[in-house]
Structure formats: structure tokens, C-alpha cells
């Protein structure tokens with residue numbers, strides 16, 4: 059097996075601030091472009107109804123790409139996907155590309171636009187809304203020097219269908235802290251229309267939980 063040509067020290071046990079760049083963009087811009095291409099494939103596959111011949115041809119091409127990438131496989135602490143905090147979607151093709159606009163110690167605002175890949179039929183799929191809230195609320199919960207915490211609950215209310223191909227605004231607020239508990243609220247708007255809101259609890263990890271954070275699910279990606 060070919061070793062990866064680049065080793066990225068982006069998994070910091072002290073936890074980086076999730077609104078600050080953690081990776082040298084010089085070495086990783088091509089990876090960001092790869093993920094962007096994967097998003098284009100996801101959208102194109104979703105939107106298409108190819109002939110059997112074309113479906114088979116594209117499946118072969120995609121499997122060839124997967125085989126090529128597998129020769130560069132690294133462990134989860136070393137992977138780039140999901141850790142490119144500074145780029146929308148964090149370098150992870152499933153997550154909707156969230157653009158962060160403003161950040162304070164207790165608030166965040168951002169924008170997100172989803173396409174048909176994330177559609178539940180002419181509107182955003184109900185499973186995607188929590189992905190968006192989890193991303194923005196978790197990042198806020200774990201920023202501004204706060205020790206790392208995990209989501210204990212995330213309650214989402216769906217107030218109106220969220221349109222596709224339309225910019226939505228996302229806001230997040232840290233409501234307060236009680237000991238290890240951090241209470242947060244999020245809202246998703248289309249213009250003046252409240253599309254969804256959420257309340258979540260993040261619980262600060264105990265030292266032994268922090269030590270095991272990247273290892274306690276060992277083997278779960280297999």
C-alpha cells in the first residue's frame with residue numbers, strides 16, 4: 059500500500075477552535091476541490107436518470123476513483139474530511155456547505171443553500187436540518203476556549219418547508235451554562251420566515267472522555 063504523501067497534523071488533542079483555520083491551505087486546496095467535485099457528482103447523480111449503459115459506465119469510473127483513493131487511506135485522526143473548519147462543509151461531502159459570516163463568543167450567523175441531493179421532495183429533507191443545526195451549534199458550543207463537549211440532545215422543530223436552491227440564514231446562540239452543561243438555540247430562516255428552530259444541550263467532557271474521544275468508537279468506521 060502506498061503511504062500518504064502528506065501527513066496533516068490537524069487532530070489536536072487540545073482541540074482547535076472550530077472557527078479558526080486548522081490546516082495549511084497551501085497543501086490542501088486540491089483536497090477541498092476534490093470534495094467539491096464529489097458534491098457535484100452527488101447532485102448530478104440525484105438529478106439524473108441515465109440509461110443502464112451510462113449508469114454502468116459511471117459506476118465503473120467511480121469505483122476506479124475509489125480504488126485510487128484507498129491507496130492513500132489514513133486513520134480518522136489524520137483524515138482531512140470534516141476538519142477543514144474554514145471552508146463551507148468542512149471538507150465533508152455529506153454536510154451541507156455552511157458559510158459562516160459572524161462569530162462572537164456566544165453567537166454565530168451563517169448561510170446555507172441546499173440542492174436536490176438534500177431534498178426530501180421539493181423541500182429540504184428533515185434529516186438535513188439537524189445536520190445544519192448540529193454543525194453550527196456544536197461549533198459554537200466548543201469555541202471561545204470552551205473545553206470540548208458532546209451533544210447530549212438536539213431537539214428540532216420544523217416550522218415551514220425549507221426551499222431548495224435558496225439561501226437560508228442560520229443563527230446560533232449560547233443561552234447559558236450550568237456546570238458542565240451548555241444550552242444552545244438555533245434558528246433557520248428563509249427571509250423573514252422561520253423555517254426551523256432547535257434547542258440543544260452540550261455536555262463538557264470529563265478528562266477520561268476527552269482522552270478517548272477519537273478512540274472510543276474504534277473500528278466503527280469499518
Ligand SMILES: CCCCC/C=C\C/C=C\C/C=C\C/C=C\CCCC(=O)SCCNC(=O)CCNC(=O)[C@H](O)C(C)(C)COP(=O)(O)OP(=O)(O)OC[C@H]1O[C@@H](n2cnc3c(N)ncnc32)[C@H](O)[C@@H]1OP(=O)(O)O
Pocket residue numbers: 139140141148150152153189207208209210211237238239259261262263264267271
Ligand atoms: C454527517 C456529516 C458529518 C459531517 C462532519 C463529519 C466529521 C466531523 C469530523 C471531525 C470533527 C472534528 C472534531 C470534532 C471532534 C469531536 C466532536 C465529537 C462530538 C460529537 O460528535 S457528539 C456526537 C453525538 N453525541 C454523542 O455521541 C454523545 C453521547 N453521549 C455521551 O457521550 C454522554 O452521554 C455525555 C458526554 C453527553 C454525558 O455523559 P456524562 O456521563 O459525562 O454526563 P452526566 O451523566 O455526568 O451528566 C452531566 C449533566 O448533563 C445532564 N445530561 C446528560 N445527558 C443529558 C440529556 N440527554 N438530556 C438532559 N440532560 C442530560 C445530566 O443530567 C447532568 O446534569 P446535572 O449535572 O444537572 O445533574
